[in-house]
Amino acid sequence: MLRTTTTALAAGLIAVATGAWADPSENDLVINGDLEITTHAEAPAYIEGLSEIYSGWRFREVDTQATQMDDFDNPAFLAVDAAQEAWDTVDGDAGKSCASCHGDAMESMAGVRATYPKWNADAEEVRTLAMQINACRTDNMEAAEYGYTSNDMTGMEALISVASRGMPVNVAIDGPVQSTWEQGKEMYYTRYGQLELSCANCHEDNYGNYIRADHLSQGQINGFPVYRLKNTKLNQVQDRFKGCIRDTRAETFKPGSPEFVALELYVASRGNGLDVEAPSVRN
Amino acid sequence: MATGVKPRVKVPGSASAGEVITIKTLISHPMESGQRKDSDGNKIPRSIINRFTCDFNGQNVIDVTLEPAISTNPYVEFQATVPETGEFQFKWYDDDGSVYEDNKPITVG
Numbered sequence: 001m002l003r004t005t006t007t008a009l010a011a012g013l014i015a016v017a018t019g020a021w022a023d024p025s026e027n028d029l030v031i032n033g034d035l036e037i038t039t040h041a042e043a044p045a046y047i048e049g050l051s052e053i054y055s056g057w058r059f060r061e062v063d064t065q066a067t068q069m070d071d072f073d074n075p076a077f078l079a080v081d082a083a084q085e086a087w088d089t090v091d092g093d094a095g096k097s098c099a100s101c102h103g104d105a106m107e108s109m110a111g112v113r114a115t116y117p118k119w120n121a122d123a124e125e126v127r128t129l130a131m132q133i134n135a136c137r138t139d140n141m142e143a144a145e146y147g148y149t150s151n152d153m154t155g156m157e158a159l160i161s162v163a164s165r166g167m168p169v170n171v172a173i174d175g176p177v178q179s180t181w182e183q184g185k186e187m188y189y190t191r192y193g194q195l196e197l198s199c200a201n202c203h204e205d206n207y208g209n210y211i212r213a214d215h216l217s218q219g220q221i222n223g224f225p226v227y228r229l230k231n232t233k234l235n236q237v238q239d240r241f242k243g244c245i246r247d248t249r250a251e252t253f254k255p256g257s258p259e260f261v262a263l264e265l266y267v268a269s270r271g272n273g274l275d276v277e278a279p280s281v282r283n
Numbered sequence: 284m285a286t287g288v289k290p291r292v293k294v295p296g297s298a299s300a301g302e303v304i305t306i307k308t309l310i311s312h313p314m315e316s317g318q319r320k321d322s323d324g325n326k327i328p329r330s331i332i333n334r335f336t337c338d339f340n341g342q343n344v345i346d347v348t349l350e351p352a353i354s355t356n357p358y359v360e361f362q363a364t365v366p367e368t369g370e371f372q373f374k375w376y377d378d379d380g381s382v383y384e385d386n387k388p389i390t391v392g
Binding site: 072073075077078081082232 | 354
């Protein structure tokens with residue numbers, strides 16, 4: 001009995017190792033019929049393990065892909081609409097809304113999402129978009145912070161991302177952010193948890209292969225925040241990191257922690273050259 | 284009681300007489316099935332959109348009964364023939380008695 005089990009298990013492992021490869025789809029992502037999104041590019045030189053980079057959109061089923069190709073079909077836009085209302089609504093003791101300083105989000109926020117996380121010279125820290133939103137709320141609006149992975153936060157990130165859709169991700173990795181970037185890179189290649197898996201084990205060595213019933217992507221974050229069909233809401237990128245590390249059966253870091261900020265910077269830089277496509281749709 | 288419920292409708296602004304157009308509707312709603320339990324083991328009461336209707340100039344186009352197995356943010360897409368200029372009226376009926384409405388005009392030229 002034991003021998004049978006072992007044989008079956010071994011056969012299973014061989015099947016995983018040899019079969020199940022699926023190249024990223026060749027489909028092109030065009031949103032609303034006119035906004036062309038780059039989902040395939042040459043990998044930046046500083047990524048040793050990849051020659052080409054693909055958006056996660058390329059690894060999804062045709063139906064899921066189609067949902068993202070029309071803003072009406074994309075359920076993330078419910079959250080974007082809600083965030084647009086929040087953008088225009090006065091909140092906090094300073095009596096300001098986002099719009100008081102920034103005006104029309106689609107104009108003032110164009111290109112913003114493409115460069116985050118980035119160095120904030122005044123605060124002398126690497127800031128993610130979520131950190132910047134909260135800094136704006138506490139310092140300028142004197143309003144309460146959004147929870148780091150709350151629906152308010154992901155909605156606002158999505159709204160700001162829409163203004164940058166179709167612009168290439170261009171995250172700086174040198175200068176003052178370099179040490180943080182190196183920290184993120186080390187994390188990316190560090191094996192975590194009882195399963196001893198690093199990010200690279202799945203997303204660099206095995207993208208395109210099946211993980212259970214689903215194709216692994218390269219773990220690109222140009223589409224975050226992501227509307228996931230599994231939980232029918234927008235998902236914050238560091239919440240996704242947390243889920244990934246949890247799946248290695250490790251104690252995870254907290255969303256908003258310095259470790260995840262470093263990892264987000266590094267992972268974002270792996271997508272330099274892909275276009276911002278957030279808010280995207282995944283399963 | 285569902286909060287933050289917001290309907291969205293996409294109807295072409297114009298059409299030719301007798302043209303078949305595609306109408307897309309989406310409403311943000313949790314569609315709580317009534318089958319789930321909270322962390323204390325208490326049943327979470329059912330709260331869904333149970334009916335969706337579309338009228339054109341007072342004439343009914345579609346009348347849909349929605350059931351608890353329909354997932355969050357129900358999306359309904361259908362086709363309609365437009366004989367004349369007029370207005371589509373959409374109504375979603377909530378279990379709690381609320382009715383959410385949206386109207387979209389269309390010009391036939």
